[in-house]
Amino acid sequence: xxxxxxxxxxxxxxxxxxxxxxxxxxxxxxxxxxxxxxxxxxxxxxxxxxxxxxxxxxxxxxxxxxxxxxxxxxxxxxxxxxxxxxxxxxxxxxxxxxxxxxxxxxxxxxxxxxxx
Amino acid sequence: xxxxxxxxxxxxxxxxxxxxxxxxxxxxxxxxxxxxxxxxxxxxxxxxxxxxxxxxxxxxxxxxxxxxxxxxxxxxxxxxxxxxxxxxxxxxxxxxxxxxxxxxxxxxxxxxxxxxxxxxxxxxxxxxxxxxxxxxxxxxxxxxxxxxxxxxxxxxxxxxxx
Numbered sequence: 605x606x607x608x609x610x611x612x613x614x615x616x617x618x619x620x621x622x623x624x625x626x627x628x629x630x631x632x633x634x635x636x637x638x639x640x641x642x643x644x645x646x647x648x649x650x651x652x653x654x655x656x657x658x659x660x661x662x663x664x665x666x667x668x669x670x671x672x673x674x675x676x677x678x679x680x681x682x683x684x685x686x687x688x689x690x691x692x693x694x695x696x697x698x699x700x701x702x703x704x705x706x707x708x709x710x711x712x713x714x715x716x717x718x719x720x
Numbered sequence: 721x722x723x724x725x726x727x728x729x730x731x732x733x734x735x736x737x738x739x740x741x742x743x744x745x746x747x748x749x750x751x752x753x754x755x756x757x758x759x760x761x762x763x764x765x766x767x768x769x770x771x772x773x774x775x776x777x778x779x780x781x782x783x784x785x786x787x788x789x790x791x792x793x794x795x796x797x798x799x800x801x802x803x804x805x806x807x808x809x810x811x812x813x814x815x816x817x818x819x820x821x822x823x824x825x826x827x828x829x830x831x832x833x834x835x836x837x838x839x840x841x842x843x844x845x846x847x848x849x850x851x852x853x854x855x856x857x858x859x860x861x862x863x864x865x866x867x868x869x870x871x872x873x874x875x876x877x878x879x880x881x882x
Binding site: 706 | 722723726728735739741742743747748751757760761762764844846848
């Protein structure tokens with residue numbers, strides 16, 4: 605399976621999509637098993653239209669894929685995006701490499717205030 | 721090249737980074753223990769950090785903000801879990817609001833720093849963990865989503881570094 609890199613806009617969209625508890629719950633449910641929007645809607649104290657809106661946000665973040673199946677809309681998890689999240693550890697590594705370089709610069713600089 | 725090893729575990733969402741520095745352990749400890757030194761390296765040049773509180777005792781806290789190119793401030797808060805000068809420090813790192821209150825909707829990461837003497841200087845091991853609050857009883861699939869949320873949450877304020 606090809607693991608995609610998330611670009612920054614995508615990371616922002618994924619983050620915004622997952623900032624909402626209902627949407628996190630929807631992703632969790634469809635990861636376990638695909639479900640129709642109406643089945644998902646039965647699980648929440650909100651209207652079908654509201655659940656549909658949440659699904660649309662997840663779809664735009666490429667976290668789920670929606671497919672029409674007869675009269676139903678079936679929601680699947682989009683595993684390629686979810687796997688790409690693992691790449692975020694690479695980004696964290698870059699951050700720490702930058703920090704360690706700066707620590708070295710600091711250690712190499714003449715000490716201020718500590719020797720007085 | 722001072723980074724000698726990195727270990728990434730995508731399952732446990734843990735990053736371990738090991739570096740070696742040509743300075744004694746006491747000196748390297750200061751870059752963590754002195755807030756004026758800490759703020760010279762914690763944030764990248766484009767998002768410099770300012771520490772407004774820094775109390776390295778168990779249960780103590782450190783508060784900081786990083787200022788972006790457009791003046792945006794991203795606030796963060798550490799809660800100290802363990803401190804053994806000059807060898808170990810463990811903290812929870814959370815997002816906070818401008819008044820220094822932790823943002824409960826955002827995830828917590830845990831950082832652990834260990835310093836040990838080598839023949840020529842100091843070895844520093846920093847482990848960053850993204851804990852999942854209910855990971856133990858959750859299915860693996862759910863752990864993936866939780867982990868991703870946590871990673872993204874932590875990354876968001878410092879994206880400018882990437």
